[in-house]
Amino acid sequence: MKIKVNAGLWKQIEQHATVWRIGLLPGLVVIGLVAIARMTGSLQLLELATFDNFLRSRPLEPPDERVVIVGINEEDIRLVGKYPIPDHELAVLLRNLQRYQPAVIGLDLFRDLTTDPNRAELAQVFRTSPNLIGIEADGGGSAKLKVKPPPELPASQVGLADIVLDSDGKLRRCLLASKVSSGKIKYSLSLLLAAHYLRTKGIMLQHGTRASDPIQLGLIALPRFRANTGGYVQAKAGGNQILLNFRSHPRPFRVISMTEVLKGRAQPEWLRDRIVLVGVTAPNSLNDTVTTFATKGSLITKAIGTSDDDYQLLYGVENHAHSISQLISAVLDQRPLLSSWSKGAEYLWILFWGVLGIVLGLLLQSPWKTFLGLAGSGACLLTLSYGFMAISWWVPVVPALLALIAAGLTTALFDRDARLLLEQRSLTLKRTYDSVHNGPLQTLAAILRSLDDLPTEKLRSQLQALNQELRSVYESMHQAIATGDQRYTQTPIHELLYQIYENTLKRDLPGFASIRTLIPPDFTPLKECPLSTDQKQALCIFLQEALCNVGNHTVDASCLDVICRHHKSWYALQVIDNGLSNFSLVTREGRGTAQARELARSLRGSFQRRPHVPHGMICELVWRSPKPWWQFYHPFQSTQHPPNRLQ
Known part of the structure; x- marks a missing residue:
């Protein structure tokens, strides 16, 4: 009896293994196709859009009061009477700012031209301001986009203002260091301002001899952006870049107008020992904006009332403020920088969710149960991925979700067909046996019971009837299979x-x-x-x-x-x-x-x-x-x- 039970159990295992094998292979093929789609970059834009949404939907953070923006807005330009701001007014603005004793001032204005009659006054301010950082543009090697730095500032007080945009035109990264056309390594405005501020607190910048070498602020190593970081595929990763971890607040920084500084209306505690960024916040006079979907709000979007459902406009000076804030917050507040897993770990993550979809497709044989199971698993995936993003880890969401749903539905479809085929075979055998049992076998039983009493002719007649019944079983089953x-x-x-x-x-x-x-x-x-x-x-x-x-x-x-x-x-x-x-x-x-x-x-x-x-x-x-x-x-x-x- 034990042998029969084991044989029956083994037969059931073989049947289930056959069904699982039929359903498993298509699911694995789907997972492979999802992996190939990700490797070729077909899913990159979807992954980047999901990345933006997760960043934007993170919990609120307090504003960073260590970074202050002095914005030159439309009213300031009308007060001065022209744009660009003349050298005299700019020199007065910088001298007034220095009276508030900021830790460092970043001038996000190109000042390479020296034809203004009052250039000597501004040059004197440049030479006597060791905590002033100006900008230049390297233009990524393009001569048309190059802008020289103010000649009066030493090279150590000039940072790159270049912005790195993705293929969809949105901002997600910031440049920390790059080798310029002269062969020298230049640091960005954001990194120089952050390093200068941290140096006042005894924390030093450490860097190798190449732009691609790791950059370290104190004990914090800045995770360098690679060509295939996170959801990127063969992105331009020249120089030393980092993912931009925007501060999650509608008004992350204090903004003061140029007029408020010139008229002394700014509170001293707003600017003392702060990082002060001077830049343009006038959308009509200068088109110094970039687009993003990863912030909860921006100055220009709020000012002009633009809907932020699809994207937000961000002033260049705001971009630098976010970059500076993430650097100093990582060092002083242990706020994590955005990181991603290794490629091997990411594809194991995708494989896990794809296999989970296969298992659900095999176990939950009802279409509604499969749908609900995949929906629940997808919700868990999104929740886990959002949780990882909340602690600044970027994990694959779109390919994992696609593998889960596509593999689950494909497996359920093939599994259903395989089970229907096996059930149809089993039903055919059962119906054939029932037809034989209720027809010929009943006749045979009657013949056997009265065999001794039947005359030869009677026995011959009953055997002929039995023969006809057996033939009719085949004909009826053949017709049932062919036409139903x-x-x-x-x-x-x-x-x-x-x-x-x-x-x-x-x-x-x-x-x-x-x-x-x-x-x-x-x-x-x-x-x-x-x-x-x-x-x-x-x-x-x-x-x-x-x-x-x-x-x-x-x-x-x-x-x-x-x-x-x-x-x-x-x-x-x-x-x-x-x-x-x-x-x-x-x-x-x-x-x-x-x-x-x-x-x-x-x-x-x-x-x-x-x-x-x-x-x-x-x-x-x-x-x-x-x-x-x-x-x-x-x-x-x-x-x-x-x-x-x-x-």
Whole structure:
């Protein structure tokens, strides 16, 4: 017995393994295609857009009061009367700022031209301001975009103002250092201002001899941007770049106008020991803006009332402020810098979610369960990815979500087809066996029981009938497989039962020979009974099997009664005879009994075979019609004796 159980268990394992193998391979192919799509950059824009959304939706942070923007707005330009701001007014602005004793001043204005009559005044301010940092532009090697630095400032007080934009024109990175056309390594304005501010607190900048060497501020190593960092694919990563970790606040920095400084209306504590950035915040006079979707707000977007649903405009001076803030916050506040996993870890992450989709597609065989399972897993993926972003880790979201859903749906589709194929094969075998059992085997059983008493001609006739029944099994199964058995889909159940009743009683079975009284059955109570095609077929087989049991196992039966009843939500079908039967033989657990019990489970009813008083047997199937749960019902009492129409 143990060997049989193990063999059966092993057979089930093999069947499940076959189904899983059929569903697993397409899912793995889908995961591979997702990985290839990511490697080729097809998913880059979607990943970058998701990256922006996650950055923008992070919890609020307090404004960084260590960085102050002195903005030259439209009102300041009208007050001065012209733009660019003349050298005299700019010199006055810088001298006034120095009176507030800021830690360092960043001048985000190009000042390479020296034709202004008051240039000497501004030059004197440049030479006497060791905490002043000016700008130049290298232009990425393009001569048209190069802008020289103010000639009066030493090279150590000049930083690059170059901005790195992505292929979609949005800002996500900042340049820290680059080798310019002269061959020298130049630092950006943001890095120089941050390094100067940190130096006042005893924290030094450390860097190698090449632009690509790691940059370190105190104990904090700045994670360099690579060509394939995060969701990027073969991005331009020249020089030393870093992902821009925008400060998460609608107004992350204090903004003071040029007029407020010139008229002394700025509070001293706003500027003392601060990093002060001087730049243009006038959208009509100078187009010094970049676009982003990763911030909660910007000066120009708020000023002109532009919708920030798709993107925000960011002043160049704001960009530098965010860059400076992330550097000093990483050193002084342990605010994490944006980082990403290694490529191997990222693809393992994608593989994990893809395999999870495959498992869900295989285990949750219902389409709705699969859909809900994938939706729940997708929500978990997004929540985990957002949690990683909240602690400044960028993990793949789009490819992982795509692998999860695509692999899950593909696997579910192939798995369903494989299971349907196996179920169809199993159903075909079952129906073939049922046809043989309820036809030829019943005839053969009748022949064997009366073999000694049959004359030769009678035996020949019955064997010919058996031969014809065996051939008809093949023909009927072949037709059912080729075109489907239309009888059970098009013919009402009560008509089918009449046909089964008449055809079965015509069979030459020994138990039918003594029957003198056939009470005509009435199957019309089942006319409105909702049954599936399989249930209709099983009910016909049940009636055929019950009648064949009378024909094969009943002795001296004089009457046969088939009763069909419908009471409220319950139905009953009974086959009753009044002959002498071997009860143990009739009630044994054969194929017919198994069929009846399977049908009872399908109909959520019950089946039993019991003695009939005073003689005979009752074969009974009781089931209830589908009904709303809030309605009451009264089932048949199966222990009640049916109307005794045989006496």
